[in-house]
Amino acid sequence: xxxxxxxxxxxxxxxxxxxxxxxxxxxxxxxxxxxxxxxxxxxxxxxxxxxxxxxxxxxxxxxxxxxxxxxxxxxxxxxxxxxx
Numbered sequence: 434x435x436x437x438x439x440x441x442x443x444x445x446x447x448x449x450x451x452x453x454x455x456x457x458x459x460x461x462x463x464x465x466x467x468x469x470x471x472x473x474x475x476x477x478x479x480x481x482x483x484x485x486x487x488x489x490x491x492x493x494x495x496x497x498x499x500x501x502x503x504x505x506x507x508x509x510x511x512x513x514x515x516x517x
Contacts, residue, residue, distance in 0.1 A: 437508070438472055441487055445514035453492055459510055460486040461503070476506040485512065 438455040459470040463483035470477070481501045487494040500516040 438489060439470070439505075439508050439510050441510045441512070443512045443514065445517070447517070453487065453489075453494075455489055456487055456492065456510070457489045458486075459488075459505075462486075470505055470510065472508055474505060476504075478502075478504045481512075 438457055439459065441453040441456050441459070443451045443453075457471065461468040461470070461479075461481055461483070462485075463481055468477075479502070481499060481503060483498070485496045485499065485501070485503075496514070496517070498517075499514055501512055501514040503513070504511045
């Protein structure tokens with residue numbers, strides 16, 4: 434296991450594609466579930482209708498009340514925001 438963390442790609446029509454590297458945790462909070470994604474987490478795909486927090490030592494990003502789709506596979510997390 435390496436110490437590189439997760440690569441995060443966020444795409445929305447407002448800002449285009451933004452990428453972050455070495456992310457430690459991604460928290461997804463929806464009415465249906467509360468999910469914490471960390472390095473080497475299993476592959477997963479889903480839809481968010483709620484909040485997401487992306488964090489490491491230098492980065493602390495929060496998206497509140499969004500509608501989006503996400504996919505996590507091989508330590509790459511993709512987030513496609515359809516509504517803010």
